[in-house]
Amino acid sequence: MYALRLYMAFAKVRFMTQLEYRGEYFVRTLSKIIAWSTGFIMVMVLLTRFQAVGGWTVYEVLFLYALNMLTHSLAGTFFMNSFENLPRNIRQGVFDGVLTKPVSPLFYYVCTNVSAGYTSNYVIGVSVLVVCFAKLSIPVTLLNIVWLIAVILGGCLIQAAGFILTNVPAFWILKSESLMTLFFDDVKSFLQYPITIYAVGIQVLVTFVLPYAFISFYPAQYFLGREDALFHPLFQYLTLPVGALLYFVAVKVWNIGINRYNSTGS
Amino acid sequence: MTGMYLALLSRTFRLQFQYRGETFFRIAGNIIRIYIQVCIWAALLGVSGAADGDVTLPDMVTYVAAAFVLRTLTRTTLAHKLADRVRDGSVAVDLIRPVPLIGYMFFEQLSENLFALVFSGLPVIIVSCAFWGLVLPSALNLALFILSALLAVLLMFYIEYIFGLFVFWIKNGTHMVMLVGGLFTVFSGATVPLWFYPPALAAVCEWLPFRLIAFEPISVYLGKYDAWQALRVILLQLVWAAVLIVSERLVWRAVQRRMFIQGG
Amino acid sequence: MAIIEMKNVCKDFKIYKRGKGFWGGVKSLFARKDEIKSAVKDISFSIKPGELVGYIGSNGAGKSTTVKMLSGILLPTSGDIRVNGIVPSANRKQNAMNIGIVFGQRSQLNWDLPTEDAFELYRRMYRVSDAVYKRNVDMFVELMQMQDFLRKPVRQLSLGQKMRAEISIALLHDPKILYLDEPTIGLDVLVKDRIRDFIRRLNAEKKTTVILTTHDMTDIDRICDRIIMIDQGRLISDTTLEGFKAGNAEAYNVIVEYTHAIDAPPDPRVKLLKTIGEGRALFTVDRQAMTVNEILEYFSRAYKITDISIKRPEIEEIVRNLYQKMSPS
Numbered sequence: 089m090y091a092l093r094l095y096m097a098f099a100k101v102r103f104m105t106q107l108e109y110r111g112e113y114f115v116r117t118l119s120k121i122i123a124w125s126t127g128f129i130m131v132m133v134l135l136t137r138f139q140a141v142g143g144w145t146v147y148e149v150l151f152l153y154a155l156n157m158l159t160h161s162l163a164g165t166f167f168m169n170s171f172e173n174l175p176r177n178i179r180q181g182v183f184d185g186v187l188t189k190p191v192s193p194l195f196y197y198v199c200t201n202v203s204a205g206y207t208s209n210y211v212i213g214v215s216v217l218v219v220c221f222a223k224l225s226i227p228v229t230l231l232n233i234v235w236l237i238a239v240i241l242g243g244c245l246i247q248a249a250g251f252i253l254t255n256v257p258a259f260w261i262l263k264s265e266s267l268m269t270l271f272f273d274d275v276k277s278f279l280q281y282p283i284t285i286y287a288v289g290i291q292v293l294v295t296f297v298l299p300y301a302f303i304s305f306y307p308a309q310y311f312l313g314r315e316d317a318l319f320h321p322l323f324q325y326l327t328l329p330v331g332a333l334l335y336f337v338a339v340k341v342w343n344i345g346i347n348r349y350n351s352t353g354s
Numbered sequence: 355m356t357g358m359y360l361a362l363l364s365r366t367f368r369l370q371f372q373y374r375g376e377t378f379f380r381i382a383g384n385i386i387r388i389y390i391q392v393c394i395w396a397a398l399l400g401v402s403g404a405a406d407g408d409v410t411l412p413d414m415v416t417y418v419a420a421a422f423v424l425r426t427l428t429r430t431t432l433a434h435k436l437a438d439r440v441r442d443g444s445v446a447v448d449l450i451r452p453v454p455l456i457g458y459m460f461f462e463q464l465s466e467n468l469f470a471l472v473f474s475g476l477p478v479i480i481v482s483c484a485f486w487g488l489v490l491p492s493a494l495n496l497a498l499f500i501l502s503a504l505l506a507v508l509l510m511f512y513i514e515y516i517f518g519l520f521v522f523w524i525k526n527g528t529h530m531v532m533l534v535g536g537l538f539t540v541f542s543g544a545t546v547p548l549w550f551y552p553p554a555l556a557a558v559c560e561w562l563p564f565r566l567i568a569f570e571p572i573s574v575y576l577g578k579y580d581a582w583q584a585l586r587v588i589l590l591q592l593v594w595a596a597v598l599i600v601s602e603r604l605v606w607r608a609v610q611r612r613m614f615i616q617g618g
Numbered sequence: 619m620a621i622i623e624m625k626n627v628c629k630d631f632k633i634y635k636r637g638k639g640f641w642g643g644v645k646s647l648f649a650r651k652d653e654i655k656s657a658v659k660d661i662s663f664s665i666k667p668g669e670l671v672g673y674i675g676s677n678g679a680g681k682s683t684t685v686k687m688l689s690g691i692l693l694p695t696s697g698d699i700r701v702n703g704i705v706p707s708a709n710r711k712q713n714a715m716n717i718g719i720v721f722g723q724r725s726q727l728n729w730d731l732p733t734e735d736a737f738e739l740y741r742r743m744y745r746v747s748d749a750v751y752k753r754n755v756d757m758f759v760e761l762m763q764m765q766d767f768l769r770k771p772v773r774q775l776s777l778g779q780k781m782r783a784e785i786s787i788a789l790l791h792d793p794k795i796l797y798l799d800e801p802t803i804g805l806d807v808l809v810k811d812r813i814r815d816f817i818r819r820l821n822a823e824k825k826t827t828v829i830l831t832t833h834d835m836t837d838i839d840r841i842c843d844r845i846i847m848i849d850q851g852r853l854i855s856d857t858t859l860e861g862f863k864a865g866n867a868e869a870y871n872v873i874v875e876y877t878h879a880i881d882a883p884p885d886p887r888v889k890l891l892k893t894i895g896e897g898r899a900l901f902t903v904d905r906q907a908m909t910v911n912e913i914l915e916y917f918s919r920a921y922k923i924t925d926i927s928i929k930r931p932e933i934e935e936i937v938r939n940l941y942q943k944m945s946p947s
Contacts, residue, residue: 090745093742094742094743097738097739097742098739101731101735101739104731105731105771111523111524112524112526112529115524115526115530115533116526116528116529118533119528119529119530119533119536120529120532122532122533122536122537123533123535123536125536126536126540129540130539130540130545130546133546133550133551133552134394134398134546134550136552137550137551137552138398138550141394141398142397180724181724182724184686184724185724187689187690187710188690188691188710188714188717188719189711189743190711190712190714190715190744190745191711191743192711193710196743263376265376266376266379266380266383269380269383270379270380270382270383270386273383274383274386275386277386277387277390278386278390280390281390281393281394281397285393285394285397286389286390286393287393290389347693350691350692350693350707351692351693351695352631352632
């Protein structure tokens, strides 16, 4: 309860201050809308011309895209500002303050870096999902809705673990920004299209090594009634456990990083 | 003057060398991005390739690689750098420097991009060539491509810089970068050639400078244009360069007015 | 009973060396040499509740490293640290409740929210009761004269205002110990005075133990009862303020600029340290032996003066002198 109330206090402050500069908030929202809609626009341009990619039609691909974007934005609300800037905060010594507070370092660090900039993304992500449900005639049953929420939750946990794990090396390496670019941003771009269009090695990579495929590709199989995945059809149901496991590992590694910081400083 | 620019070039290269790890990661990331594009085109053309008689997979692989080279050369962080200078107040010093700020920043950026091209772009091109094969142009087309690529760099730097100058009003460079990035993705044809655009969207692109930074130079490279059409592209680039240079002067004057009145 | 106890504490860092120049850069792409640097070497001291301790030394002497170890940010390589009976790095959260910490060069408060709201946030984080919170805020606002900027966003405060807010926030939860890492750096004289008075007052009323690192002699004079001096990671002296002054600080540095010297009888109490170019010289004068008046009188008799400055030596200088005295090599 103490933690929740403290979080609410922090979040309120972060949101209030970010809304204070209204001109800037407007530009930020606009630029985020444009940056994310371009992805949707390009998918639509391509699939209007070519009808399908790897057997997936335009709304099926958009469904993939929306799942990734929505979970990225939800997790990013908490983990983007904090972890994208972790290497810099460590280098500049800002991180020292995190360790002198009477709350858990992860909790404090995330709380003081909550972002208010994703609201437009939630709207776009949810709208595209709704359009896809309608266009693809996915039945809107209670089960499907509960399952969608579970899948989004699992996806958020995978994304959060991605934010954490690709930036925690900053505790060991001075400049680790490129790790996040490669192992989070670049590798995740495999997910914009069905992974079946890539070589088997890549499908193994995004399923077992960096299991981002559980964010969108495998859960989409369930909703689209597809069974074109390379591996066992059971994988469609594994998003939540995979997410929970990854997040657990991420927190463990974060704690190891904190101990390392404890012995070396910045 | 040349001496200063050479010193700047060598400093940038030295600085970039320090981040050795980053260079390796960037190469890997670039290969991933290109591989994805190639897979998408293989999947798409595999289905309806027949319908596009004059566009083949090697064409598209070359298109992807050329777009990558152009993106490496034209990518800028000018808006970020401007924003930093505005925030810490050093822009006031820039105003009284003997070298114009824009010249200094362009050259610094160009040095970084050349480094990126040599050390992370070239390996990627070699890999693409080895795995998928690239279409080689005629000597004339290559010369025309290089000329229009240079103009493309100038155009993109000016666009980013002009958008960057708006940080004097909105304080944060990140969003301007995202904005320009978004416009570039949709209107430049860097990811999807304009041949495949719906007619309405392609018509909009006609009136914007972005296609001159990616789609048109690549078309020149691929020999989709004869010499006269290629010269027309270059002429159009020059016209846009003139428009942008004038616009930059106008915005810069507004910035100076603002600086003198409000002190930044 | 000591509130802070350091026993044979050492701290080593590994640092990476980078090649110089273009080819050095190329080479460091492939190979890199490590080097061990000892920042703190075998330091022991113990501090009683309510003491006001100045922790001084030149830049890179190991002051910040020590403060970081005491606050639980850094783990010592060897040795034993107890703060209020607990090991700081092992019980970080518990330790945080006992300490307040202020870094003069690095602001903890970089939010766009009003100072008052920042107080409120810290109140929740440290679970400060309403009564204590109200009493402390009232006291801090009055003593530090913060009424005028309580509603201003923290980011827009001047350096002096920000420092007063930072110190107040660090003290909201009535910590037993306050670490101040160069709190007066870059501030104007009035604000410095206000902060110094405040710290003394706090110590008198709440018996807060204070550890202060600084480069400012006046800070030491006005705040501290005890001086611990370190150099290159080693403890070189630990005395009362009086002992410290008697041993080291009781001297004036006098810099005189003159057109020419007048033949006057030399005074044995004035020692020439060095001449700086033509018509400029640095002297040292024992503070006990001569008053400022006598100094001025002497120099106006001995020289045709164009400019004169009488200053107390910088801490760096004292440390250097003391260190040379200790290791005559």
